Amino acid sequence: MEKLQxxxxxxxxxxxVPDLKLDETVQTALIKARKQGNQTMFRKQNIIAxxxxxxxxxxxxxxxxxxxxxxxxxxxxxxxxxxxxxVGLQRMVTEGHTQELGLEEENEGLKVILEESYVDNHQMxxxxxxxxxxxxxxxxxxxxxxxxxxxxxxxxxxxxxxxNTKELLANGERFTFEHTKNIEAHSELMLQIxxxxxxxxxxxxxxxxxxxxxxxVLKDIPSKEDDLGNSFDxxxxxxxxxxxxxxANTDLLVDNSISGYKTFHIEVIGIGEDGEMFLPESVxxxxxxxxxVNFSRVERFYDLIKVSREANLYSYKIIPYIVTQxxxxxxxxxxxxxxxxxxxxxxxxxxxxxxxxxxxxxxIKHEKDATIVTYELSTSIPDFPRIVxxxxxEYTYAVSYKNNGDKVExxxxxxxxxxxxxxxxxxxxxxxxxxxxxxxxxx
Numbered sequence: 001m002e003k004l005q006x007x008x009x010x011x012x013x014x015x016x017v018p019d020l021k022l023d024e025t026v027q028t029a030l031i032k033a034r035k036q037g038n039q040t041m042f043r044k045q046n047i048i049a050x051x052x053x054x055x056x057x058x059x060x061x062x063x064x065x066x067x068x069x070x071x072x073x074x075x076x077x078x079x080x081x082x083x084x085x086x087v088g089l090q091r092m093v094t095e096g097h098t099q100e101l102g103l104e105e106e107n108e109g110l111k112v113i114l115e116e117s118y119v120d121n122h123q124m125x126x127x128x129x130x131x132x133x134x135x136x137x138x139x140x141x142x143x144x145x146x147x148x149x150x151x152x153x154x155x156x157x158x159x160x161x162x163x164n165t166k167e168l169l170a171n172g173e174r175f176t177f178e179h180t181k182n183i184e185a186h187s188e189l190m191l192q193i194x195x196x197x198x199x200x201x202x203x204x205x206x207x208x209x210x211x212x213x214x215x216x217v218l219k220d221i222p223s224k225e226d227d228l229g230n231s232f233d234x235x236x237x238x239x240x241x242x243x244x245x246x247x248a249n250t251d252l253l254v255d256n257s258i259s260g261y262k263t264f265h266i267e268v269i270g271i272g273e274d275g276e277m278f279l280p281e282s283v284x285x286x287x288x289x290x291x292x293v294n295f296s297r298v299e300r301f302y303d304l305i306k307v308s309r310e311a312n313l314y315s316y317k318i319i320p321y322i323v324t325q326x327x328x329x330x331x332x333x334x335x336x337x338x339x340x341x342x343x344x345x346x347x348x349x350x351x352x353x354x355x356x357x358x359x360x361x362x363x364i365k366h367e368k369d370a371t372i373v374t375y376e377l378s379t380s381i382p383d384f385p386r387i388v389x390x391x392x393x394e395y396t397y398a399v400s401y402k403n404n405g406d407k408v409e410x411x412x413x414x415x416x417x418x419x420x421x422x423x424x425x426x427x428x429x430x431x432x433x434x435x436x437x438x439x440x441x442x443x
Contacts, residue, residue, distance in 0.1 A: 080127035080172040081116050087281045087310035088242030089125060092118050092212070097241065099210045101126075107201035109133040112193060114205050115172065120212040120240040124180045126191060129172040139165050139197070146195040149177065152187050158194075185211040212241045216314075216442045224436040228253055232320050232436035235302075239314075239442050244268070244307040246440075250320050252298040255431050260324040261338045262293035266305055267321065267381065270313040271439075278400045279382065282308040293322055314443040321381060322431040341427035344388070347417060353385050354425045361423070362407060370399075371415040375408050381430045384410050385423040392420070 082093040092098055097118065104113040111131040118125050130143065143165045149156045163173050175191070183189070186208050193203040216239040223233035233249040246268070254262065266285055270278035285291070287303045305318075327340040345351040353359040360376040371387070387396040401410045415421065 079116060080129075080174055081118060081125055083171065084127075084174055085125060086242070086308040088308040089118060089123075091310055091312075092242060097212055099207075101205070101207055103205045103207065105203040105205065107203060108199050110196050110199060110201075110203075112196075112203045112205075114191070114207075117189075117207065117209070118212075118242075119180060119183055119209045120242055121181050121215040122178065122238075122240040122243040122245070124177040124183065124209075125174050126176075127172055127174045130168055130196075132169070136166060136169060141165055143168055143197055144195070145193060147175070147191060147193045150190040150192065151183055153190075181215075183209055183211060185209065185213055187211070214241050215239070218440055218442055221438065221440065224438055226433060226435040230433050230436060232318075232433070232438060234318060234438050234440065237440050237442065239309075241312075242309055244309055244316065246305040246307070246318065248300075248303050248305065248318070248320075250298060250300045250303065252320065252322065252431075252433065254293055254296050254298060254322060256296065258324050258429055260326050260429075261329070261340075262322055262324045264291050264293055264298050264300065265321055265323055266303070267319040268305060268307050269317050269319070269382065270311055271315040271317060272311075272313065272400070276400050276402050277382070278311050278313060279398055280307045281310050298322065315439065315441045317437055317439045319381070319437050320433060323381075323383075324429050324431070326427040342424060343427060344422040344424050347387060347415075347421040347423055351423060353423050355427050356429075358425065359385055359423075366414060369414055371396075371412045373410050373412065374404075375410060376406060377408055381432060382408075383425075383428070383430075385425045387412055387415050388422055388424045389418065389420045390422075395424075 079093045079098070081098055082090050085093070093116075099117045101114040101117055104111060106112075109132060113129045113131065114126060115129065116127045132139070141164070142162045144160065144162050146158065146160050148158045159175075161175065167173070188206065189209050190204060190206045192205075194200065196203075216237075218237040219235075221234045221237070223231060225231045229251075230253055231249075231251045235247045235249065237247075238245045248266070250264070250266075252264075266283075268280060268283050270280060272278060284306045285303055286306075287300055307316075325338065325340040327338055330337050330339055341355075343354055345353050347364075349361050349364055351361045353361065358377060362374040362376055364374075365372050373385075375384070382398070382401060384398040384401065388394065396412050396415050398410045398412055401408050
């Protein structure tokens with residue numbers, strides 16, 4: 001699985017606060033870059049991203065109107081949280097679980113408008129716009145904002161964030177906080193901005209938290225071992241409406257008989273009630289150990305795997321594995337990277353995809369919102385071909401799949417096909433550990 005990102009031109013640098021840690025928007029930027037198409041694997045990043053659709057059920061006159069807006073894309077166009085949030089936050093917007101604020105304060109020609117908020121036990125996001133009387137040419141490239149959050153009158157610490165000024169004025173931005181378990185439903189929140197680009201004033205906003213309180217915890221999960229001494233231990237799992245968090249330990253023996261660029265991965269797959277397997281759009285893995293594998297064992301402790309929940313699922317299976325890619329190392333401004341060899345074939349039935357004939361395309365059918373490809377396959381990891389049109393910079397990734405014997409039906413977002421549309425797969429082999437696969441059920 002490729003994990004290469006286009007260059008990210010701007011990110012928010014946040015200073016952590018004691019109780020509510022300010023979360024950088026790096027993950028969102030990586031997801032957006034990933035959707036544009038990536039072909040490089042950087043050693044400090046491990047992002048799995050798959051496009052997905054969100055469906056909204058509406059009833060009553062007001063909810064019907066909301067549904068019509070959602071279907072037409074109006075909510076997505078209007079909501080900063082939808083435009084800039086991860087897929088879990090996007091689902092909360094479309095399902096109506098965010099809170100409209102409509103608060104504004106102006107000082108020294110700088111008007112701050114709070115638009116929308118969302119709170120659960122994983123994150124709080126507050127979207128805002130900045131309006132100014134000054135011409136953009138006279139403003140700094142980065143806008144610096146200093147602020148402090150209060151919960152029921154208790155200070156939680158100060159933060160400083162930097163935003164791209166042009167993007168901020170045009171599209172708005174958001175403050176994101178993590179570690180929000182101490183915020184109760186209907187706690188009084190106060191966001192106090194104390195400085196904007198050197199202007200020291202107070203822009204104060206008070207509002208209640210309409211918190212989504214669902215919070216599921218799973219512990220005492222049996223560890224998995226095989227006869228070779230490999231082990232995978234899911235220590236604990238936490239789930240909120242937007243996010244699944246998994247803490248795991250891994251100890252694997254590396255097969256070095258195949259040379260190439262080796263990296264460690266953890267696949268998280270959502271299990272639907274009808275047996276459909278969902279591939280989450282965003283999965284991030286953080287650890288003190290680099291994901292590159294250049295030794296005989298992989299020993300990782302306290303990996304934190306975070307999954308954005310674009311689908312409302314409560315059962316998942318977790319698969320550790322090692323992928324070996326063939327390609328070339330390259331130097332990049334971020335350090336040393338790797339470009340994997342690509343294999344492309346025409347987008348049509350009967351094609352055989354991959355250097356080792358991993359996939360044979362049995363059928364392709366287009367539905368209103370989806371393109372469904374049936375493959376015969378020889379791989380046990382659901383690293384399905386991408387559908388690409390490089391001239392249009394379009395990369396389409398699998399959303400879900402269903403197994404049917406030696407065949408698998410793979411669902412993609414609907415693809416607009418022309419002569420330049422192709423299947424793409426990278427030259428890779430996989431070391432899998434079937435006895436270590438772990439299933440979790442939170443309901």
